[in-house]
Amino acid sequence: MIRVLLADDEHLIRGAVAALLGLEADLEVAAEVGRGDEVAAAVAAYDPDVAVLDIDMPGADGLTVAEELAAAGARCSICILTSFGRPGYLRRAMAAGVRGFVAKDAPTEELAAAIRKVHAGGRYLDAELAASAMAAGDNPLTAREREILRLIGAGTETARIAELLHLSEGTVRNYLSTAMSKLGESSRFAAVRAAQEMGWI
């Protein structure tokens, strides 16, 4: 019997996924949590074999949680379950030692299959996602460009960014300009969206 911890912020969906896994004879949902920052405590309390983590959660996102669990040397394997198959997410997950990555629009059987594979010590990647991650290549943005894109994404004005980073406004605009050109976009907002899409910021 494989004991599973389920972390997803949408209560009804979490229950539904639990019902789905409950149909499998060899899987058992040992615990459910609705926030990223509750995962560590639940892992300590219930000692699950596999943790299934959503990325988009309040408290702490699934990737950060995965990194923390890996750093803490947790025993359980980790499987990411997400709506957004962003190439950068997959990279970050792999770097954190995650061995399973399933998209929410994958076929129904795929989640159980991924959990079994991961529990057996294997890896399970959505083929589509892996391909697009390869196609996307490495993050072409410099540290400054990422930083400024992040601030723009948070709604910060050019003048405030220049102040925070001790730069002139022209310089801030210039980094945005190079970032936009690298991303093939023609406005700062489109660039932020594109960078987020790729999981680069």
Place this chain on the structure above:
Amino acid sequence: MIRVLLADDEHLIRGAVAALLGLEADLEVAAEVGRGDEVAAAVAAYDPDVAVLDIDMPGADGLTVAEELAAAGARCSICILTSFGRPGYLRRAMAAGVRGFVAKDAPTEELAAAIRKVHAGGRYLDAELAASAMAAGDNPLTAREREILRLIGAGTETARIAELLHLSEGTVRNYLSTAMSKLGESSRFAAVRAAQEMGWI
């Protein structure tokens, strides 16, 4: 036995919700579809008692589908199941004759309860959502303002919008300006976000 049609674009989630409903003795999932524009045909083919529709779907969004089903005089009751409890969505759903509205982060039992209530001819509204819909008030945007905000949201440039709508660029900017002031935002992009948040466009 209540026969249910399930429409949600995320395959795995759809299967999970089906598993959840399958645990209820009096509910049966008669059909599943993954696109809004497949709902009408499935309703015709399987004649379900209740249609559970996600809002965010390719092909046609759940609210539009609900309006079309109502206009076509379909027999089945409709229950909206969505991640986003936007006030405007609830209003639009009510106007389309939808009698159930459940958020994806509602408690697990709530969906089955809503389906039963709706099938019995009653209404089922998430209390939180109903309250915020009341608080949000009516859509203050004029038709032109909505149209232009929608186009901006789709990434259309000012010049192209002016051309499409046979307006001068200045006029387009002016509608954006009044919309921004109504929404309390100071950039076109923030205004689009705010309007989407309220379900106004």
Place this chain on the structure above:
DNA sequence: TCCCGCGCATGACAGGTGTCACACCGGGAT
């Protein structure tokens, strides 16, 4: 009836945005 308010529409103006040419510095390659 007259007028007020509202939606629609326009052009002018000030200020913000994106691009460009240019400069400096540190690290490889030759």
Place this chain on the structure above:
DNA sequence: ATCCCGGTGTGACACCTGTCATGCGCGGGA
């Protein structure tokens, strides 16, 4: 050592954006 490349940084310029004053037409009260 020298050259070149990429990251960092700056100001100037053209263009786009948001606001304002203004005008038109229509429908609902006084």
